[in-house]
Amino acid sequence: MTTTTETYGVDPNPTPLALLLLGREADPRSERGVECPGDLPAASDPDLVERARAAKEKLGDRVFILGHHYQRDEVIEFADVTGDSFKLARDAAARPEAEYIVFCGVHFMAESADILTSEAQQVVLPDLAAGCSMADMATAEQVAECWDVLSDAGIADVTVPVSYMNSSADIKAFTGKHGGTICTSSNAKRALEWAFEQGQKVLFLPDQHLGRNTAVLEMGFSLEDCVLYNPHKPNGGLTAEELRNAKMILWRGHCSVHGRFNLQSVEEVRERIPGVTVLVHPECKHEVVTAADMVGSTEYIIKALDAAEPGSKWAIGTELNLVRRLAKAHPDKEVVFLDRTVCFCSTMNRIDLPHLVWALESLVEGRVPNVITVDPETEKYAKAALDRMLALP
Ligand code: SF4
Numbered sequence: 124m125t126t127t128t129e130t131y132g133v134d135p136n137p138t139p140l141a142l143l144l145l146g147r148e149a150d151p152r153s154e155r156g157v158e159c160p161g162d163l164p165a166a167s168d169p170d171l172v173e174r175a176r177a178a179k180e181k182l183g184d185r186v187f188i189l190g191h192h193y194q195r196d197e198v199i200e201f202a203d204v205t206g207d208s209f210k211l212a213r214d215a216a217a218r219p220e221a222e223y224i225v226f227c228g229v230h231f232m233a234e235s236a237d238i239l240t241s242e243a244q245q246v247v248l249p250d251l252a253a254g255c256s257m258a259d260m261a262t263a264e265q266v267a268e269c270w271d272v273l274s275d276a277g278i279a280d281v282t283v284p285v286s287y288m289n290s291s292a293d294i295k296a297f298t299g300k301h302g303g304t305i306c307t308s309s310n311a312k313r314a315l316e317w318a319f320e321q322g323q324k325v326l327f328l329p330d331q332h333l334g335r336n337t338a339v340l341e342m343g344f345s346l347e348d349c350v351l352y353n354p355h356k357p358n359g360g361l362t363a364e365e366l367r368n369a370k371m372i373l374w375r376g377h378c379s380v381h382g383r384f385n386l387q388s389v390e391e392v393r394e395r396i397p398g399v400t401v402l403v404h405p406e407c408k409h410e411v412v413t414a415a416d417m418v419g420s421t422e423y424i425i426k427a428l429d430a431a432e433p434g435s436k437w438a439i440g441t442e443l444n445l446v447r448r449l450a451k452a453h454p455d456k457e458v459v460f461l462d463r464t465v466c467f468c469s470t471m472n473r474i475d476l477p478h479l480v481w482a483l484e485s486l487v488e489g490r491v492p493n494v495i496t497v498d499p500e501t502e503k504y505a506k507a508a509l510d511r512m513l514a515l516p
Contacts, residue, residue, distance in 0.1 A: 178483035187221035191228035193442040193471040208232040233495040234292040249478035260376035261329035263293035265354040276363040283322040296501040299508035308420035311337040329376030381406035388462045389414040392438040403440030
C-alpha cells in the first residue's frame with residue numbers, strides 16, 4: 124500500500140453529496156434527511172437568546188438538550204450536557220424523565236440516541252439536513268454488496284465487521300447481524316482485539332483512517348496487512364487474492380474535516396511555534412497521525428489540555444469550534460488550530476440558534492418537529508452491535 128492521495132485522501136470523484144455539504148440539494152440515499160420544515164426565526168432576530176431561554180424554561184425537565192463538542196458556541200450555551208456522540212447517547216438514556224431529547228449534533232448521533240433511549244422518549248434533530256459526510260460514504264446497499272464480494276472470495280465466514288459510531292443505523296444493524304461490534308475513537312483498539320478473537324479478518328467501516336491508524340499504530344499490523352475497499356469500483360477494486368491476504372479490509376470513507384490536515388500542516392506549525400505539541404484526532408490521515416506527538420479522541424484531547432502545564436504550546440488537529448473553545452478555556456496555554464485554513468464541520472454547523480429556537484418553541488406549542496426514529500428491525504440489530512461494544516472488556 125502506498126501513501127498516495129488516492130489511498131488516504133479526499134475522494135477524487137466527488138458525488139452530488141458534496142453539494143449537500145454546502146447546504147444545497149437533498150439526497151434520498153443519504154443518511155441525513157432533507158430540508159428543515161417550518162418557519163425559522165431570522166438569524167438577525169435580537170431576541171433569539173431570550174427566546175431560547177424562555178422556551179427551555181417552559182419545557183423544564185421535559186426536555187434534555189445534548190450538545191456535541193463540534194457544535195457552535197451559540198448552541199452549546201443551551202446544552203444540558205456536552206460530549207462525543209457515544210457519551211451523549213448514554214447521557215440521554217440516563218434521563219428517562221425527559222420526554223424530548225433535542226440532539227444538537229448530526230443525524231447518525233440522533234439515531235443512536237433513539238436506539239439507546241426508551242420508547243416513551245422522542246429524539247429531535249433541530250435541522251434534518253445536519254448529516255455526516257463520512258456516514259454517507261457507506262450505504263446499506265454498498266455494504267451488502269461488499270459482503271457478497273467477501274463471500275465470493277471465501278472469507279465472509281472469517282471476517283468480523285467493526286463499525287465506527289459515525290455510521291448510519293443501517294450500517295450498525297448490518298454489523299450486529301453479522302456478529303460484529305461498534306467502536307468509538309476511544310475504544311477502537313479494544314474493539315479490534317475482540318474482533319480478532321472472533322475471526323481472522325476485520326471489515327472496518329466507514330472510516331479508513333481510524334481503522335488503519337488503530338491497526339498499524341496500536342495493534343502491530345503493517346500497512347500491507349490493510350487493503351482499501353472502494354465501493355465505487357467493481358469488487359471494491361480488489362482481487363480475491365488481495366482480500367484473502369488482508370487482515371484489515373478498510374472501507375474507503377473518511378471525515379471531510381479531519382481529512383483536510385496534511386503533513387505540511389504539521390511541518391508548518393512546528394516551524395511557526397517552536398516547542399509546540401501536535402495533538403490530533405485518529406480520524407486524521409496516517410501520515411498526519413504518524414508525524415504528530417499525540418493522538419486521541421475529542422474527550423482525550425480535552426483531558427490532555429486540562430492536564431497541560433501553564434505556558435505549554437499546543438496545535439490541535441480536530442474540528443475548529445472545539446479548538447476555539449479549548450483556546451478560550453485555557454488562556455494560560457497557547458492553543459492553536461493545526462491548519463491555517465478554516466475547518467468547521469459544515470453539517471454540524473447547520474444546527475444554529477434559529478433552528479434550536481424553532482425546535483424548542485415548537486415543543487412548547489405541542490408540536491414535536493424533526494423526530495428521528497429507527498425502525499424496530501434495524502434497531503434490534505444495531506442495538507446488538509452497540510451492546511457488544513458496551514460489553515467490551
Ligand atoms: S466532523 Fe467529520 S465525522 Fe464528525 S460529523 Fe463532521 S463530517 Fe462527520
